[in-house]
Amino acid sequence: MTGSDTEPRQTAAEVQAEIDREQRQLAETLSELGEQARPANIARRQLTKAKDRGTRIFDEARALVLGGGAVRVESHLVEPEEGSIVLKGDDKVVTTYQSRGQLPPEAMILAAGVGTVIAVGVVAWAVRRRRK
Known part of the structure; x- marks a missing residue:
């Protein structure tokens, strides 16, 4: 070393x-x-x-x-x-x-359906809440 x-x-x-x-x-x-x-x-x-x-x-x-x-x-x-x-x-x-x-027509129909269900749900919730 x-x-x-x-x-x-x-x-x-x-x-x-x-x-x-x-x-x-x-x-x-x-x-x-x-x-x-x-x-x-x-x-x-x-x-x-x-x-x-x-x-x-x-x-x-x-x-x-x-x-x-x-x-x-x-x-x-x-x-x-x-x-x-x-x-x-x-x-x-x-x-x-x-x-x-372009989205297929099925997707447009589904989107419209979901939007409708949500709108109806919100209206029903508002009506029920108002009655209480």
């Missing part, structure tokens, strides 16, 4: 610097996880998801009723370039549309 095989690979200062780096990274990660786990942030994310789903369902229904040829599939904000200044309301939204074919 030569003398270089028994020498440490890192000096004490290098090891300490690496430990400090890892501790900072761990602290940042824990801070990010804590921020993500805040109930207000969780609620905000869930509300955004619900709004997106509701908007998509609304767009689908409107396209079905109006006979539109395209349906919105997804919308998302585009992150600004690093170093740019973004003013409120200047967010860029990218929306993806998908062309859809």
Whole structure:
């Protein structure tokens, strides 16, 4: 064995610097996880998801009723370039549309039937509630 095989690979200062780096990274990660786990942030994310789903369902229904040829599939904000200044309301939204074919008549009849059943149910519920 030569003398270089028994020498440490890192000096004490290098090891300490690496430990400090890892501790900072761990602290940042824990801070990010804590921020993500805040109930207000969780609620905000869930509300955004619900709004997106509701908007998509609304767009689908409107396209079905109006006979539109395209349906919105997804919308998302585009992150600004690093170093740019973004003013409120200047967010860029990218929306993806998908062309859809004509629905078969059976689907239209089914949709009309479901709509009728829901309307009758709501009217019956309102009448029953008024009588009490």
